[in-house]
Amino acid sequence: MVNHPLAQSRLTAMREAGTEPGSFRAALHELTTMLVYEAARAFPIERYPIETPVAPTEGTRLANPPLLVPVLRAGLGMADATLALLPESSMGFVGLARDEETFEPRAYLESLPADLAGIPVLVLDPMLATGGSLEHCCRLLADRGCTDITVICVLAAPEGIARLERSGLPLRLVTASIDQELNEKMYIVPGLGDAGDRQFGGM
Ligand code: URA
Numbered sequence: 001m002v003n004h005p006l007a008q009s010r011l012t013a014m015r016e017a018g019t020e021p022g023s024f025r026a027a028l029h030e031l032t033t034m035l036v037y038e039a040a041r042a043f044p045i046e047r048y049p050i051e052t053p054v055a056p057t058e059g060t061r062l063a064n065p066p067l068l069v070p071v072l073r074a075g076l077g078m079a080d081a082t083l084a085l086l087p088e089s090s091m092g093f094v095g096l097a098r099d100e101e102t103f104e105p106r107a108y109l110e111s112l113p114a115d116l117a118g119i120p121v122l123v124l125d126p127m128l129a130t131g132g133s134l135e136h137c138c139r140l141l142a143d144r145g146c147t148d149i150t151v152i153c154v155l156a157a158p159e160g161i162a163r164l165e166r167s168g169l170p171l172r173l174v175t176a177s178i179d180q181e182l183n184e185k186m187y188i189v190p191g192l193g194d195a196g197d198r199q200f201g202g203m
Pocket of ligand 1: 074127129186187188189191192193194195196
């Protein structure tokens with residue numbers, strides 16, 4: 001949980017029903033920067049020799065930059081901020097829709113490297129609600145050999161966290177809030193509404 005005053009103020013702007021899409025996207029961008037900054041504390045670094053204008057010394061860089069995977073469509077609003085902090089990273093994309101017969105998530109887009117062994121992945125999705133979509137997405141990554149998944153989300157419901165815990169997938173979660181519950185329509189309460197509609201307008 002990233003319980004920083006600046007993160008919580010951006011989250012408050014996102015929660016408020018009167019926040020316009022432009023301000024919502026700006027708050028999501030800034031909050032994503034803070035969440036990814038915190039997530040990156042755990043990233044291994046490597047040292048290498050550099051020269052300052054004054055003397056030789058040692059510099060550091062990420063030993064293994066993660067692959068970034070925004071989940072379409074709401075995760076798109078987190079992509080720019082993450083890539084700005086991790087310019088050495090590559091980006092894949094996962095698009096998920098609900099199968100109208102089985103009600104299970106189904107991937108309509110899997111733009112990912114075939115082999116993810118040894119590659120850490122940052123999954124970007126603002127809302128962890130039931131956890132069905134995120135579990136599906138993380139399974140796609142694990143099926144490609146990924147053993148190091150970090151899910152970055154703005155809000156998480158206890159039900160979604162429990163589902164990801166039960167999944168046994170190799171992941172950790174970074175979020176700005178664990179909210180109360182899901183309502184009967186599977187919205188997070190108090191939540192912020194539909195994160196895709198709030199960014200891009202309703203369809
Ligand atoms: N997805 C959203 O965008 N909002 C919710 O509250 C739950 C899932």
